[in-house]
Amino acid sequence: MSRPSRSRSIGRHRPKHIERTRLQLEPLESRTMLSADLPMPVVVSGAAGAEVLALEIASPSASAHERFVNRIATALVDQPLADAVQDRLVGWLDRGMSRERAAAMVLQSVPARRVEILNTYEKLLHREPTAGEFQFHLSETARGADQLAVIWRVIGSAEYYRNRGGGTHEGYLNAMADDLWQRSPTEAETARWVGALDRGVPRSLVVADLLRSPSYREVTAARIASIATPGRVDEQLAARVSTAWQGPRALTRAKALMLGSAPYLDSILAAPSLPPVSSLPESELASLPPVGYPFTPKFSLLTNWNPIAPGGVDLFSLASFGASPDGNYWVGTIASGLFAYDPVTMISTSVWSGAANSIAPISNTEAWLIGSDQWQEGPLFIASITSSGTLSTVADLPGGDSPSQIGASADGIVWVLGGSGTVYSYQEASDSWSVIPNNGFSITQLGIGSASNIWAIGSDAQGSAVLLSWSSGGGWAVDSEFSGTTPTEVSAAADGSVWVVADSVLFLRPPGGSWAAVTKQTPPGMFFGLAANDRNRVLASLDSAQVLQVLSFGLLDRPATPFPEVTDQWDAGYAAINAGLGIVAPGGVRALYNDAIATLSGYLNKIESTLPGQEIPRPPDVSPTNWDAIKSQLINELNDVMGVNNLYTQLTTLNSDIGTVTNDRLVAAGTLVALTQSEQQNDTASLAIVGVFEAALAAMAAAFSGGAAIGAAAIASGIDNLIGDLTNQPNPGPDTKLEETYAALLTTLGNLFTDNVKTFAQQQTTIVGDYGMLSTLGTAISSGLWDWEDVTTSAIEQATSNSYDLFFYQSLMPVKWQIVYMEDYICDLYVCNQLKPPTYDLYEVVLQQSNTSLLADVWFVNQIGASTNPFDNPGPYPTEELLTAIWNLGVSQSDFYNAQNGWDLKIVNAT
Numbered sequence: 001m002s003r004p005s006r007s008r009s010i011g012r013h014r015p016k017h018i019e020r021t022r023l024q025l026e027p028l029e030s031r032t033m034l035s036a037d038l039p040m041p042v043v044v045s046g047a048a049g050a051e052v053l054a055l056e057i058a059s060p061s062a063s064a065h066e067r068f069v070n071r072i073a074t075a076l077v078d079q080p081l082a083d084a085v086q087d088r089l090v091g092w093l094d095r096g097m098s099r100e101r102a103a104a105m106v107l108q109s110v111p112a113r114r115v116e117i118l119n120t121y122e123k124l125l126h127r128e129p130t131a132g133e134f135q136f137h138l139s140e141t142a143r144g145a146d147q148l149a150v151i152w153r154v155i156g157s158a159e160y161y162r163n164r165g166g167g168t169h170e171g172y173l174n175a176m177a178d179d180l181w182q183r184s185p186t187e188a189e190t191a192r193w194v195g196a197l198d199r200g201v202p203r204s205l206v207v208a209d210l211l212r213s214p215s216y217r218e219v220t221a222a223r224i225a226s227i228a229t230p231g232r233v234d235e236q237l238a239a240r241v242s243t244a245w246q247g248p249r250a251l252t253r254a255k256a257l258m259l260g261s262a263p264y265l266d267s268i269l270a271a272p273s274l275p276p277v278s279s280l281p282e283s284e285l286a287s288l289p290p291v292g293y294p295f296t297p298k299f300s301l302l303t304n305w306n307p308i309a310p311g312g313v314d315l316f317s318l319a320s321f322g323a324s325p326d327g328n329y330w331v332g333t334i335a336s337g338l339f340a341y342d343p344v345t346m347i348s349t350s351v352w353s354g355a356a357n358s359i360a361p362i363s364n365t366e367a368w369l370i371g372s373d374q375w376q377e378g379p380l381f382i383a384s385i386t387s388s389g390t391l392s393t394v395a396d397l398p399g400g401d402s403p404s405q406i407g408a409s410a411d412g413i414v415w416v417l418g419g420s421g422t423v424y425s426y427q428e429a430s431d432s433w434s435v436i437p438n439n440g441f442s443i444t445q446l447g448i449g450s451a452s453n454i455w456a457i458g459s460d461a462q463g464s465a466v467l468l469s470w471s472s473g474g475g476w477a478v479d480s481e482f483s484g485t486t487p488t489e490v491s492a493a494a495d496g497s498v499w500v501v502a503d504s505v506l507f508l509r510p511p512g513g514s515w516a517a518v519t520k521q522t523p524p525g526m527f528f529g530l531a532a533n534d535r536n537r538v539l540a541s542l543d544s545a546q547v548l549q550v551l552s553f554g555l556l557d558r559p560a561t562p563f564p565e566v567t568d569q570w571d572a573g574y575a576a577i578n579a580g581l582g583i584v585a586p587g588g589v590r591a592l593y594n595d596a597i598a599t600l601s602g603y604l605n606k607i608e609s610t611l612p613g614q615e616i617p618r619p620p621d622v623s624p625t626n627w628d629a630i631k632s633q634l635i636n637e638l639n640d641v642m643g644v645n646n647l648y649t650q651l652t653t654l655n656s657d658i659g660t661v662t663n664d665r666l667v668a669a670g671t672l673v674a675l676t677q678s679e680q681q682n683d684t685a686s687l688a689i690v691g692v693f694e695a696a697l698a699a700m701a702a703a704f705s706g707g708a709a710i711g712a713a714a715i716a717s718g719i720d721n722l723i724g725d726l727t728n729q730p731n732p733g734p735d736t737k738l739e740e741t742y743a744a745l746l747t748t749l750g751n752l753f754t755d756n757v758k759t760f761a762q763q764q765t766t767i768v769g770d771y772g773m774l775s776t777l778g779t780a781i782s783s784g785l786w787d788w789e790d791v792t793t794s795a796i797e798q799a800t801s802n803s804y805d806l807f808f809y810q811s812l813m814p815v816k817w818q819i820v821y822m823e824d825y826i827c828d829l830y831v832c833n834q835l836k837p838p839t840y841d842l843y844e845v846v847l848q849q850s851n852t853s854l855l856a857d858v859w860f861v862n863q864i865g866a867s868t869n870p871f872d873n874p875g876p877y878p879t880e881e882l883l884t885a886i887w888n889l890g891v892s893q894s895d896f897y898n899a900q901n902g903w904d905l906k907i908v909n910a911t
Contacts, residue, residue, distance in 0.1 A: 194786070218238075323491070330361045413448055440461060497535035602814050657796050
């Protein structure tokens, strides 16, 4: 047995998750810093004597996660994290968050972005950015861009063209090729890009084309991969990095994949720790990975609860939350400040490091709050705040009253409930507050949607809880609809809708409608707060989990709305149009909206036609104005119907493609795990059925953001409901397990997508037959809000394969394989029994080693029921291909062999 120079202290207690540590007494090499002057990384040399410092600081007991977190921070921003931040990140990693996600959080922190911007300017322009340039790029990256956008803007600038390119097109391309590829352009590249510039194509478009080119991606992917394996390029890792290069923040995704890879972790564990410098502030840390399904923009097709956990938001210290009428959410915490969260992109942005006790968003970019610089420290103040963190305080409440809750709306209403129970209205012109009479009620909660949609919860003179509405003429008045109940939560929205919880039942009054209990939903817990976007969505804090939950009230669950007759001459006009179209069926053209073979486009062209001989004649008893109104109404309806039909064609295709990928990945996992026919038919596997789809569809949302992510979210809504029926749970969570054989899983997963297609057909028929649903969805489609490009099955597989494979391996491995654990394996000059399992299958934690002896704990995998004697060829073993596939997903060997963080193989003791 080889004995590299390794040392490890022996303690009386050995944690289950000990990682192999390799501390070697040799000088530190230069380290590559991903601060991320890509494609050429910055090399930072270790200071003199650093190797001694590192060895003194590197604790042998430090976990792999601790060393990983410290290393990525020092590699990306040259700073270790503050203790509280490091502890939180390590805790998330210990609970199963991937290293790739952790790296992405640090990559997206403001300090890391600052370093990226600085190094981009220094490399490409040989100067530092100005303060204005810094601020511009930081603002751009906060909105979803990454270093590629900085590179694009700098290379596309007149300064770069003039100074680096010499002011000629050919010199410009030579400079770009040298900076980005470290080589000269080929003849074909010169012809392509110099030719484009000669034809007058703007520099910005040429640079964008170059940055999107496969050659740039492949070269940069290889350089990124080489950081994990200094001195060589791991071709397999380079291919994975190149694959990750897609969608928004493509470069960030590629870097994060490398940083989260097993080779990079191995390089960390094989080297001494670096000496610490000043700490990265906690507020600078980027987002915690989200949970839940992606959302469709504005509204959902079906009613369901969806958990959200905005990145970077420590919901254990939740202090406040609010909903914007534009669709986003604002969340305030004690520990990590104020965040804005977009549920469609699943991206959260740090807004402010202070403590927001109460938050009232009036848009996605502006809110009002009650807060302080630190939680429960210093005086409370009232202020407006923008999503970029600009805070504007206003006057304090009169008489020293302490503010407790704020409500605001985009039409200028700002009301505050004081600790005394007094309600105040802000007067912007005088920067002062006026008192709103309570009319004898004791007010405990406000709900502000607009100047005409103001509500409160309070109690009357007898102490009974009441729901109150407010009008400028009459003040507060009891809403008798809730007499005899106990309303506990209220939230009003800008569209005129109001949400109320009374006796633990959720009620909605849509704009212009009446109160009704929200059906087809079961709250996942007891309500502790509401914040409504509009009639479609409401955010709730519930006691069931440390996540917030959004209820989407489905479009298909709205009350039926008949098709309108837009004029009093409708009957005559509609009859004339149907006659002109040659339609004699009862109900006319509207009755054909759900007819799959109806030539709707032909009807539309006929109604729109103004050509002589083709135009439908106006009947004499219909005025020209009314005739135009009737035609316009039907033209809009036909456009909406065709848009909806096309949407469901896309949904059906996308659903089928995702189903195909799901089946293929499960079959591939089953093949590699090597399940026998008997094991496939008889042995039960446990699949986290919600978790696997959350992960896969969220991956689609990230890969196709702004495009097919919308379709993925719509499909997720249907799948979620079907899983609820399958598991007999109204709100199945990520830990919901489906216990079935492999063969049954194939059938069940296939049925989910088949049943979803049936659901789509029913939905389509319902929507085109209801004017309210049709016009709402039709408008979303025609405006581009719900439109997307088609994506190929291979692109879907590329985006989702890692998510599927992780869950499927976790589900199928325990069916066939077990882990054998041998404690205190000893190898010395006198006794050194050879371990028979293949090297690729062995996991070793060295407890003590000298030149003459080794003490270690050892794990290996073999087939269930096989011998557990590691010295007696205890096969069969899994193939090296199988274990390599698992490690390539970024799986920690410690997690795998200790059966934790989703891995549940049976562990048996060696005999």
